[in-house]
Amino acid sequence: YPGCFSGAPVNDPMWSYFTAVAGQDGEIDSEELQRCLTQTGISGTYSPFSIETCRIMIAMLDRDMTSKMGFNEFKELFGALNVWKQNFMMFDQDRSGTVEPHEMSQAVLSMGYRISAQTLNGILKRYSKNGRIFFDDYVACCVKLRALTETFKRRDNMQQGVVNFPYDDFIMCTMAI
Amino acid sequence: YPGCFSGAPVNDPMWSYFTAVAGQDGEIDSEELQRCLTQTGISGTYSPFSIETCRIMIAMLDRDMTSKMGFNEFKELFGALNVWKQNFMMFDQDRSGTVEPHEMSQAVLSMGYRISAQTLNGILKRYSKNGRIFFDDYVACCVKLRALTETFKRRDNMQQGVVNFPYDDFIMCTMAI
Ligand SMILES: [Ca+2]
Ligand SMILES: [Ca+2]
Ligand SMILES: [Ca+2]
Numbered sequence: 080y081p082g083c084f085s086g087a088p089v090n091d092p093m094w095s096y097f098t099a100v101a102g103q104d105g106e107i108d109s110e111e112l113q114r115c116l117t118q119t120g121i122s123g124t125y126s127p128f129s130i131e132t133c134r135i136m137i138a139m140l141d142r143d144m145t146s147k148m149g150f151n152e153f154k155e156l157f158g159a160l161n162v163w164k165q166n167f168m169m170f171d172q173d174r175s176g177t178v179e180p181h182e183m184s185q186a187v188l189s190m191g192y193r194i195s196a197q198t199l200n201g202i203l204k205r206y207s208k209n210g211r212i213f214f215d216d217y218v219a220c221c222v223k224l225r226a227l228t229e230t231f232k233r234r235d236n237m238q239q240g241v242v243n244f245p246y247d248d249f250i251m252c253t254m255a256i
Numbered sequence: 257y258p259g260c261f262s263g264a265p266v267n268d269p270m271w272s273y274f275t276a277v278a279g280q281d282g283e284i285d286s287e288e289l290q291r292c293l294t295q296t297g298i299s300g301t302y303s304p305f306s307i308e309t310c311r312i313m314i315a316m317l318d319r320d321m322t323s324k325m326g327f328n329e330f331k332e333l334f335g336a337l338n339v340w341k342q343n344f345m346m347f348d349q350d351r352s353g354t355v356e357p358h359e360m361s362q363a364v365l366s367m368g369y370r371i372s373a374q375t376l377n378g379i380l381k382r383y384s385k386n387g388r389i390f391f392d393d394y395v396a397c398c399v400k401l402r403a404l405t406e407t408f409k410r411r412d413n414m415q416q417g418v419v420n421f422p423y424d425d426f427i428m429c430t431m432a433i
Contacts, residue, residue: 109385110385129308131306131308134382138382192427193423193424194423194424194427194428195424195428197428198424198427198428198431201428201431201432202427202431202432204432205311205315205431205432205433208286208287220431223430223431224427224431227426227427227430227431228423228427231421231423231426231427235423240422240423241420241421241422241423242420242421242423242426243418243419243420243421244408244418244419244420244421244426245417245418246370246371246405246408246412246417246418246419247370247371247372247375249404249408249419249421250369250371250375250379250401250404250405250408251371251372251374251375251378252430253400253404253429253430253433254375254378254379254382254397254400254401254404255378255379255381255382256382256430
């Protein structure tokens with residue numbers, strides 16, 4: 080029944096924390112995730128995560144399509160968030176608390192994505208406010224870029240860099256994130 | 257120079273309104289759009305639009321990739337918003353102020369999108385909160401579905417329902433919205 084899994088990792092120090100956040104249904108929805116990320120202070124001095132970014136985080140990891148997050152997904156997210164936060168601080172070279180477009184270009188390229196200048200430009204415009212990229216939007220951008228790239232690669236069996244998308248599949252992949 | 261276009265539609269009653277909202281640069285960014293949509297009361301008794309939905313609205317119409325909105329795009333948006341609002345009220349048959357998943361299914365199908373039950377299900381999960389879809393998310397969903405479908409159709413020259421996406425093009429189309 081809800082909250083009781085076989086093989087629950089009871090010795091894992093994060094397990095009791097997870098169950099407290101998840102509540103009775105044993106899974107974390109976007110409101111619960113937002114509250115928990117705000118409380119853990121993972122944003123540090125940056126603004127707390129928006130509900131939209133929390134939804135994107137859950138969608139990225141939601142392999143069983145429940146729109147909720149289980150324990151393993153929760154741990155995976157914390158690992159990714161810590162990496163992104165370190166990257167954000169590293170690429171914010173002028174310590175302005177935001178990543179500027181030229182800093183973001185370096186960050187995206189350093190993550191290994193091979194995209195054109197035009198595509199990078201579109202991404203910068205979409206995620207910046209008055210020419211600055213805040214941590215919340217930075218994470219939303221990283222999550223989406225990772226999820227869309229994974230989606231693409233799963234279909235690119237021959238590794239040709241080109242995928243045939245039927246309309247329905249295209250909409251499913253892109254609307255869910 | 258900014259704010260002064262040749263052929264400005266000075267006799268259009270919306271023109272002076274547009275220039276007031278747009279300010280000195282003659283274009284509307286997401287913050288300006290959010291303020292203006294809140295003031296016009298187009299959301300009615302529903303919550304005001306989130307900044308995220310405002311960004312999606314601008315991205316949908318942003319053919320010149322400036323992340324800002326000119327006068328014609330502004331008028332187009334108001335037209336689309338009025339249609340979506342009417343649809344939302346019509347499909348909210350139990351007058352709960354939100355559209356429930358079965359109401360949303362009808363709404364999406366009535367807009368003429370041919371998508372599978374699985375894809376529809378993914379969309380419903382992504383845009384609902386506790387099983388209810390609020391007006392703000394409804395509009396974000398409509399905007400994205402329309403923009404992604406247009407993007408797909410522009411590439412589906414033979415109208416075969418299948419498009420070959422190179423990786424960079426796929427990322428550009430999907431990250432910008
Ligand atoms: Ca900076
Ligand atoms: Ca402006
Ligand atoms: Ca309803």
